[in-house]
Structure formats: structure tokens, C-alpha cells
Amino acid sequence: MLYSFLESVKYVGHLIPISFLRIFLGYYYLEMALQKVQSEFLYRPVIAELIGEWLPNSRAPHWYKVLFGTYLLPHWQGLAFAIVGLEMAIGLSYLIGYVVRPVALLGVLLCLNQLYINGPNFEAHNKLLLAVHFMFAWLGAGRCLGVDYYFYKRQRGLWW
Amino acid sequence: MRHFIAFISVVFLGLGLYFLKFQNQTVAPVTAQKPLLHVITYSSFAADWGPGPLLKTEFEKTCNCEVKFLEVADSGLLIQRLQMDGAKMGVDLVVGMDQFDLDKAKNKLPWRDVGAMDVKWVPEVQDATSLNTFVPFDWGFVAFNTRKGELSLTPTSLKDLLNPSLKGQIALIDPRTSSPGMQFVFWVIQTMGLSEGESFLKSMVAQAHSFSPGWSVAYGLFQKKQAAMALSYITSPIYHLVEEKNEDYISLEFQEGHPQQIEFMAVPEFCRNCDLAENFMRFMLSEPGQRIIMNKNFMFPVLTGVIAGTPFESLPPYKKVAPFRVPTEEEIKGWNEVWNRSRQQP
Numbered sequence: 001m002l003y004s005f006l007e008s009v010k011y012v013g014h015l016i017p018i019s020f021l022r023i024f025l026g027y028y029y030l031e032m033a034l035q036k037v038q039s040e041f042l043y044r045p046v047i048a049e050l051i052g053e054w055l056p057n058s059r060a061p062h063w064y065k066v067l068f069g070t071y072l073l074p075h076w077q078g079l080a081f082a083i084v085g086l087e088m089a090i091g092l093s094y095l096i097g098y099v100v101r102p103v104a105l106l107g108v109l110l111c112l113n114q115l116y117i118n119g120p121n122f123e124a125h126n127k128l129l130l131a132v133h134f135m136f137a138w139l140g141a142g143r144c145l146g147v148d149y150y151f152y153k154r155q156r157g158l159w160w
Numbered sequence: 161m162r163h164f165i166a167f168i169s170v171v172f173l174g175l176g177l178y179f180l181k182f183q184n185q186t187v188a189p190v191t192a193q194k195p196l197l198h199v200i201t202y203s204s205f206a207a208d209w210g211p212g213p214l215l216k217t218e219f220e221k222t223c224n225c226e227v228k229f230l231e232v233a234d235s236g237l238l239i240q241r242l243q244m245d246g247a248k249m250g251v252d253l254v255v256g257m258d259q260f261d262l263d264k265a266k267n268k269l270p271w272r273d274v275g276a277m278d279v280k281w282v283p284e285v286q287d288a289t290s291l292n293t294f295v296p297f298d299w300g301f302v303a304f305n306t307r308k309g310e311l312s313l314t315p316t317s318l319k320d321l322l323n324p325s326l327k328g329q330i331a332l333i334d335p336r337t338s339s340p341g342m343q344f345v346f347w348v349i350q351t352m353g354l355s356e357g358e359s360f361l362k363s364m365v366a367q368a369h370s371f372s373p374g375w376s377v378a379y380g381l382f383q384k385k386q387a388a389m390a391l392s393y394i395t396s397p398i399y400h401l402v403e404e405k406n407e408d409y410i411s412l413e414f415q416e417g418h419p420q421q422i423e424f425m426a427v428p429e430f431c432r433n434c435d436l437a438e439n440f441m442r443f444m445l446s447e448p449g450q451r452i453i454m455n456k457n458f459m460f461p462v463l464t465g466v467i468a469g470t471p472f473e474s475l476p477p478y479k480k481v482a483p484f485r486v487p488t489e490e491e492i493k494g495w496n497e498v499w500n501r502s503r504q505q506p
Contacts, residue, residue, distance in 0.1 A: 037175070037178070042179060045241070045244055045245055048244055049232065049233065049237055049240070049241065052237070052240045052244075073244070074244075076244075081175070081176075081179065084175060085171060085172045085175050088171050088175060089167065089168055089171040089172075092167075092171060093167065098163070098167060099163050099164045099167050102161075102164040103164070103167075103168075106168075151163065159161060159163070159164065
């Protein structure tokens with residue numbers, strides 16, 4: 001596995017800049033997730049306050065507002081858990097370059113949601129992250145300096 | 161696909177186990193020696209520099225209890241938070257609602273009637289003392305603040321704010337998320353009426369430096385000299401005088417009068433230490449309590465005689481833009497709509 005990790009530089013070396021971006025973003029997401037775990041994000045309705053504050057004024061479709069306002073807001077703890085879990089999965093996946101493609105699609109989904117619930121101050125930030133996740137999924141950013149190359153060599157397929 | 165599912169499962173399983181372990185630790189029953197009074201308030205009230213910690217220390221000296229503050233980012237979010245979790249969190253006392261929150265609070269939650277308080281109220285809050293469930297604890301006039309000599313034209317009325325020399329200079333606050341922001345919309349509509357007020361607010365968009373989500377952000381921009389004026393309180397210059405020995409800050413008196421903000425506290429029906437909560441209310445209305453609030457929150461006290469001999473006494477008596485009343489939820493919704501329309505591009 002270590003051999004293929006280094007070998008990836010030889011065969012898909014053009015992806016090195018993307019891999020650095022992936023690793024940086026992985027670190028960023030993991031740090032965000034750990035901060036949330038150590039803070040009161042999972043135990044106090046921080047996310048419910050955010051949603052309550054911004055969602056009514058956001059440009060989200062009506063069904064989305066109803067879904068969050070009526071069904072997800074009362075179960076804020078599950079939602080907070082899902083957000084932290086996803087951030088952690090994205091962080092770990094990007095750091096080691098494992099299952100990057102499907103995880104990047106989860107990142108796209110997460111950013112789409114954050115666009116509506118995080119308020120206008122973070123809109124540009126989330127749009128940018130969304131584009132980066134999309135590029136990772138498109139390029140298969142785990143194939144260089146990542147575990148994905150090992151599996152790609154053996155199993156091929158769209159997932160790597 | 162198998163790899164992906166396994167990976168996600170492992171991450172969530174790990175997080176779940178950590179969560180369960182930590183939750184068990186936090187909810188483990190602790191035999192409290194003293195009853196715990198849960199007070200929910202906005203963050204600047206409970207912050208180290210706010211009145212909360214000192215009130216807590218002084219009250220705990222006599223109550224044989226422990227006071228715990230629960231915080232929300234802004235007073236506008238108090239009711240929302242209480243609705244979601246108030247009973248579960250065991251909130252005993254709510255501190256920091258203003259007159260714009262009261263109708264919503266009355267409609268959404270049950271409140272305990274605490275009866276009339278034996279207090280010598282200042283005349284400025286007399287009209288707000290007969291609500292029984294909601295008790296005023298401080299008040300202030302909303303006003304624009306600036307620094308001496310920074311403006312080429314010193315506004316003396318709302319319409320002066322549209323002067324071209326003030327373009328991009330005024331730090332405003334979003335009324336949807338913050339109470340002083342709503343006070344500004346109320347001020348405009350009360351003075352000019354709905355239709356003229358809406359066109360005035362539209363014109364103000366060009367004059368605004370920014371629309372911050374809360375008072376502290378807007379005032380921070382003003383303090384960093386990014387904006388020449390900010391919507392704040394007439395008591396704000398006192399803060400700079402007392403804490404920074406800086407006499408440059410002034411509040412501007414407008415000929416239309418100024419909106420008056422009165423802050424209230426109340427005990428929800430689901431309180432657990434209800435008597436303790438009422439005692440804390442009484443302490444906040446006592447002379448020592450009022451002094452702490454005045455000196456740390458930089459708002460006027462509601463108790464007669466407390467401002468004597470303090471810098472607050474030197475402030476001129478500003479005119480009210482309208483007598484005290486509690487606006488209905490419908491009215492506030494309408495004002496928010498006016499604000500939304502005024503922010504839309506023509």
C-alpha cells in the first residue's frame with residue numbers, strides 16, 4: 001500500500017497540487033469537527049438557533065424550510081450529530097485519500113445545506129467549498145497521495 | 161461502495177460511542193448541595209464584562225444557592241430558545257426581553273404572575289410596570305453615536321441622515337436579528353408613517369456603512385473607525401468616559417425624539433426554583449442590584465435615586481418618540497416586511 005502510495009506520484013503526478021488542496025481541506029474539516037465535538041455543539045441547540053435565525057430569511061425552497069422548520073428543528077441533536085459525523089468523515093477521507101469521490105459528493109450535499117442555514121456571511125465561503133468538493137469528486141482526488149490509488153489499481157471503477 | 165459504507169459507518173460509530181460516553185458523564189446525577197437557579201439571558205449580559213457575574217456573586221452571598229447563566233447570542237433569540245428547550249433546560253428566570261419581545265412571549269409561553277413589585281420606579285418606566293408577569297429592570301434611549309469633530313454635518317433629525325456627506329458612514333443593525341435594529345425601524349415608522357418611512361429606509365441603504373446582525377458588531381465597526389456613526393444608546397458615551405476616560409464619544413439628540421428601550425425579566429410557568437427566581441428579580445431591583453446593572457450594562461436604572469452623583473445624571477433628558485406600549489406580533493411582522501422591501505433593489 002505504501003509502495004502504491006508513492007507510485008501514484010509517478011503515474012498521476014499531475015494531481016499533486018489537487019492532492020495538497022485535498023489534504024489541507026481534510027485538515028480543515030477534521031479541525032472543525034473536533035472543535036464541534038469539544039464545544040457544546042452536540043449538547044446545546046446551537047444548530048437550532050442558527051436555523052431559526054437564518055432559514056426563514058434564506059432563499060431556500062419552501063419545502064426545504066418546512067422540512068427543517070417542522071421536522072428537523074425539534075430533532076436538532078440528530079442534525080448536529082449528522083453534521084459533525086459528515087465533517088469528520090470528510091476530514092479523514094481527504095487526509096488519507098480514501099473513498100474521496102463519494103465522500104466529496106457528501107461534501108457537496110453538506111455545503112448545499114450550509115448555504116441555507118449558515119446565513120449570508122458564509123455564503124461565498126460555502127459556495128467556494130462546494131465547488132472544491134465537486135472538483136474532487138470529478139477528478140478522483142484520492143488517486144494521488146492517497147489510499148484510493150491502491151484500490152484503483154486493483155479494482156478500477158468509478159468509486160476511486 | 162462497500163468501502164464507502166464501511167468507512168462512513170466506522171466514523172459515525174466512533175462518534176456515536178464518544179457521544180454516548182461523554183453524555184453519560186455529563187448527565188450523571190450530581191447531588192447538589194445548593195439549589196441551582198437557571199437564568200437565561202443574552203450573551204453580553206452574562207459576559208465577564210457584563211452585569212451577570214457580579215449579580216451572581218452578590219446574590220449567592222445571601223441566597224444559599226448557585227446561579228447559573230444560560231446564554232443566547234442576542235435578546236431577540238430568547239423566546240425561540242425557550243420555546244425549544246426552556247422546560248428541558250429547567251429555566252427559572254428570563255432576563256433581557258424588551259417591549260418588542262413581550263407580545264410574542266405572552267402568546268408563545270406561559271408566565272408566572274409575580275405581582276406588583278415594591279419598588280420606587282423612575283417616571284420613565286412607570287407605564288411599563290403594570291404588566292405583573294414582565295418586570296422592567298433597566299432602560300435607555302436609542303440614539304446615533306459619533307465622535308466629536310468627525311462629521312462635517314451633525315445630524316439633528318432623521319432626515320439629516322440622508323445628507324450626502326454621510327454616505328456609507330452609518331453602521332446600522334438588522335432588525336430581524338437584533339432589538340436596537342428594530343428600534344430604528346420603529347423610530348422611522350413612528351416619525352414618518354409607513355409609506356414615507358419605507359422610502360426613507362430605502363434611501364438609508366445608500367447611507368449605511370453596513371447592516372450588522374447585532375449591536376456589538378455594529379458598534380465594533382464604529383469603534384474601529386470604519387464607520388463614523390452607529391446606532392446605539394444615549395448612555396454609550398458614558399461607557400467610553402468611565403472605562404476609557406475618553407470624552408470624544410457623543411450621542412446625537414434628534415428633534416423627533418428617541419425610541420425608548422425597556423428591558424424586562426420574567427419567570428416562566430415551568431420554572432423549578434420559582435421562589436428563588438423571584439428573589440433574584442427582587443435583588444436586581446434593589447439598590448445594589450440596580451447599581452451593578454447601571455455600571456456594567458450602561459443602561460439607566462429603573463429605581464429612583466440610583467443615578468444621583470453618577471455620570472448618568474449629566475445626560476440631558478431626551479424626548480420620547482412615542483409613549484411606551486407593547487407592539488403586537490402582527491405589527492412587528494409588518495415592520496420586518498417594510499425593512500425587507502426597503503433592502504430590495506429597485
